[in-house]
Amino acid sequence: MNDTSAKLLDILQNDFPVESRPFLTISRELGITEEEVLNLVGTLKKEGYIRRMGAVFNSKKLGYKGTLCAMKVPREQIREVSETVNAFTEITHNYLRTHEFNMWFTITAASPDRIKEIIREIKEETGIEKIVQLNSLKSFKLKVQFDVGGISHAK
Amino acid sequence: MLNSLDKDIIRKLQEDLPLVKEPYRKLAEDLGISEEKLMERLEDFKKQGILKRVGAVLRHRKVGYKANAMVVWDIPREKVDQAAKVMITYPMLSHCYEREKTEEWPYNMYTMIHCESTEECKEIISDIMNQIGKYDYTILYSTDELKKTSVKYFTETN
Known part of the structure; x- marks a missing residue:
């Protein structure tokens, strides 16, 4: 990745303008044309650097409830269990991690009852009886933007 | 409280932003409202803290964090x-x-x-x-x- 791409990714993450010609504003900052910015964004999406371009909303303010869940999944069941878990649109993140509790997923749903229902359904479908639910008490930092310009790109 | 237009806007904005010169105009057209109206609602969402930001969500593994x-x-x-x-x-x-x-x-x-x-x-x-x-x-x-x-x-x- 070259410097222009890295700089563009930083701009796109942090302050994508809410104005009529956002790509024009960005192009001036980068010293390239508006068309070049659009093409570059398309390329970065195609290459997989950008997962999505769009709005990020505050789920709490929209009345949604979230929680973090962990479960112990035997190695041979991982695939099957992750299919069950991932099928819920309310489950947005699911990771395998290096721990006895190896599957970690987040639920963001319209109500606490819906969260309970999802957990119950996962237990029923997978036969795994224990799902630890870790409710948030306080949030100190939530920064999903990554400093791309600051990381050294070997290739 | 959010009205039905607000919800339409939120539904629309959680899709991918069109890669055109005037992406908000395109979204507004799809929603059947003016670009000005859309901008006004977005500013208001920001003020209320409903909209955190518009922008790119990256794949962090891909950008070098292994x-x-x-x-x-x-x-x-x-x-x-x-x-x-x-x-x-x-x-x-x-x-x-x-x-x-x-x-x-x-x-x-x-x-x-x-x-x-x-x-x-x-x-x-x-x-x-x-x-x-x-x-x-x-x-x-x-x-x-x-x-x-x-x-x-x-x-x-x-």
Whole structure:
């Protein structure tokens, strides 16, 4: 990745303008044309650097409830269990991690009852009886933007 | 309270932004409203804190962060605020939360640390502990991303 791409990714993450010609504003900052910015964004999406371009909303303010869940999944069941878990649109993140509790997923749903229902359904479908639910008490930092310009790109 | 237009806008804006010169005009056309009206609603959403930002969500593994660690800590409640103050100063630390403990899970603080190597993660942890004191902690590296999407608001099932 070259410097222009890295700089563009930083701009796109942090302050994508809410104005009529956002790509024009960005192009001036980068010293390239508006068309070049659009093409570059398309390329970065195609290459997989950008997962999505769009709005990020505050789920709490929209009345949604979230929680973090962990479960112990035997190695041979991982695939099957992750299919069950991932099928819920309310489950947005699911990771395998290096721990006895190896599957970690987040639920963001319209109500606490819906969260309970999802957990119950996962237990029923997978036969795994224990799902630890870790409710948030306080949030100190939530920064999903990554400093791309600051990381050294070997290739 | 959100009215039905607001919900339409939120549903629309959680899709991919069209890659055209005037993306908001295109979205407004799809919604059957003027670009000005859309901008006005977005500004209002921002003011209310409903809209956090418009922009790109990256695949962090792809952009070079190979070691993504969830570090969980057992820190007494009365020390949590103080510890968080130190933790959030690290740019490589993206999330910092306090959560309820459970019988099976004796940790209450959660930090996500994104590094180029596991050594770098460990350095950050020991650096943090030099400032906040020693506490029990565990590092859980992510080995597989099984799912990562965005929340879909106001859809039929959700």
